[in-house]
Amino acid sequence: MAVSAWHWPEALRWRRRLRHWWLGRLPVCESWTLTQRNIYIMPTPAGWAFAATLLLLLIGSINYQLNLGYALTFLLAGSALASMHMTHASLRGLRLHVRAPSPTFCGEGVRLEVVLTNPGATRHGLSLGPATWDAVGELAWAEVPARAQTSVHLSLAAPQRGYQLLPFLHLESRFPFGLFRAWTVWRPLGGAWVYPRPERPSPPLPAHPHDNPSGAQRRHVTGSEFEGVRPWRRGDSLRHIVWKKVARSGELVSRDTPATVQPQRWLDWQDTQLRDPEARLSRLAAWVLVCAAEERPFGLRLPGRELPCSGGAPQRQAALQALAEWQP
Numbered sequence: 001m002a003v004s005a006w007h008w009p010e011a012l013r014w015r016r017r018l019r020h021w022w023l024g025r026l027p028v029c030e031s032w033t034l035t036q037r038n039i040y041i042m043p044t045p046a047g048w049a050f051a052a053t054l055l056l057l058l059i060g061s062i063n064y065q066l067n068l069g070y071a072l073t074f075l076l077a078g079s080a081l082a083s084m085h086m087t088h089a090s091l092r093g094l095r096l097h098v099r100a101p102s103p104t105f106c107g108e109g110v111r112l113e114v115v116l117t118n119p120g121a122t123r124h125g126l127s128l129g130p131a132t133w134d135a136v137g138e139l140a141w142a143e144v145p146a147r148a149q150t151s152v153h154l155s156l157a158a159p160q161r162g163y164q165l166l167p168f169l170h171l172e173s174r175f176p177f178g179l180f181r182a183w184t185v186w187r188p189l190g191g192a193w194v195y196p197r198p199e200r201p202s203p204p205l206p207a208h209p210h211d212n213p214s215g216a217q218r219r220h221v222t223g224s225e226f227e228g229v230r231p232w233r234r235g236d237s238l239r240h241i242v243w244k245k246v247a248r249s250g251e252l253v254s255r256d257t258p259a260t261v262q263p264q265r266w267l268d269w270q271d272t273q274l275r276d277p278e279a280r281l282s283r284l285a286a287w288v289l290v291c292a293a294e295e296r297p298f299g300l301r302l303p304g305r306e307l308p309c310s311g312g313a314p315q316r317q318a319a320l321q322a323l324a325e326w327q328p
Contacts, residue, residue, distance in 0.1 A: 023131075023168055023185065032096040032186040034171075039091050039184050041084065047179035050080060080179055087180040090173035093120050094144070096186055098166060103193035103320070105285075110156040110192045114169065118144040124175045128152050131170035131185050139172075158194040161281070161324045165191040195320040196278070198286040205287055206271035229253050236312065237295055264309045265291055265298040267319075281323050288323070292316040302326050 032038075043051065054077055061069030095117040101110050114128060122145055129139035144150045158164060172183040229242055232252035240254045267287045272280040284300070291298040297311035300319045307315075307322055 023187070026168070026185060026187040028187050028189050030097070030189045032184070032188070034091045034094045034096075034184055036092070039088060039182055041088050041180055041182040044174060044178055044181045047080075047181075050076075050179055054080070083177045084180045086176055087173055087182045090123050090125065090175045091171065091182050091184060094118060094123065094171075096169070096171065096188075098169075098188045098190065100190060101166075101192040103195060103317070104158055105195045106158055106161045106197040108158065108197075110158050110164070110194070112154040112156055112166070112192075114152045114154065116142065116144050116150045116152060118146065118148055118150075120146065122146045123173070125173055127172045128154070129170055130154065130156060131168040158192075161194050161196045163191050163325065164194050193321055193324055195324045196281040196285045198289055199279075199282040200286070202286040202290055203283055205265060205290060206268070229255060265296055266301060266309070267291070267298055268301040269303055270301075277328055281326065285320060285323055288316060288319045303328075 054073055057069060057073040057076070060066070061073055097115045097117070099113045099115065101112050104110050116123075116126070116128075122143065124143050126142045126144065127139040128142065138155075140152050140154055142150050142152045156167065166188045169186045169188060170183060171186070172181060174181050229245065230253065232241060232254050236254045242253050242255060245251075245253050267284055269280060269284070272283045274280045274283060284302075288298070288300070292313070292315075295311060297309050298315070298319070299309035300307040300322060302322060305322060305326070307319055
């Protein structure tokens with residue numbers, strides 16, 4: 001009986017629901033050790049064809065009473081069983097661990113490093129890739145030497161800004177003959193920051209009335225600070241640290257000459273003069289990068305949120321994260 005065309009999408013929906021339910025039950029963990037409980041194995045299409053061939057050989061041997069046919073059939077069947085054991089052993093005992101990915105900008109992709117630790121013999125023909133709800137993504141191939149580690153690098157798409165959780169990872173082996181497919185699915189812990197795509201080319205910084213028009217904010221040295229030197233503050237560049245004084249006193253101090261003091265800059269949502277919220281975020285991200293490159297202290301004003309003026313890499317990271325997680 002012919003199957004109606006609308007039956008296929010219904011079957012696919014049930015398959016998707018079943019896979020969604022199964023993946024949702026996987027635990028979230030920092031590392032994943034492969035054992036008998038989390039490795040799955042099934043014949044490949046070539047394996048099913050090989051099994052059908054063995055069945056035909058067995059039927060022919062029975063009908064014609066061929067001893068050589070029996071010998072060949074059981075020899076091939078034993079080889080297939082040995083292949084199944086080797087395929088399963090290719091994954092058993094491996095330990096997977098993900099190193100924290102670096103923040104990236106929207107559209108550039110997240111570079112993910114997965115470390116495979118092998119406590120046993122050499123593992124061949126391993127393929128690793130992200131597993132989506134419906135299928136397996138692009139795979140990376142690897143071999144792990146005996147009692148050693150190997151890093152596998154994956155490139156994940158980052159189409160949206162924000163804090164993106166790491167995807168499910170799929171590790172598979174069909175070694176040695178491709179008759180069986182052993183695999184596991186891991187739900188790693190952690191995620192990666194995806195910042196808004198900065199506007200290119202970078203627009204000039206806005207002229208804000210609160211900025212010092214002279215271009216340099218003069219400071220008066222008082223109290224424990226003396227001319228040219230002050231205690232080190234978070235965000236100060238390493239180039240401004242007076243290492244000779246640090247060697248004598250053991251305290252971190254920085255140069256505080258007028259030439260090194262940059263004027264503070266406020267990066268305001270209203271100064272972008274754009275309508276699209278994503279375009280505003282892109283422009284603010286470009287301004288943040290400009291201020292960070294010039295080592296200029298800056299503050300950030302968003303609707304409903306304000307980041308105080310500061311400088312250095314922590315301020316750059318805090319500003320970009322504020323842009324990434326901002327919601328209208």
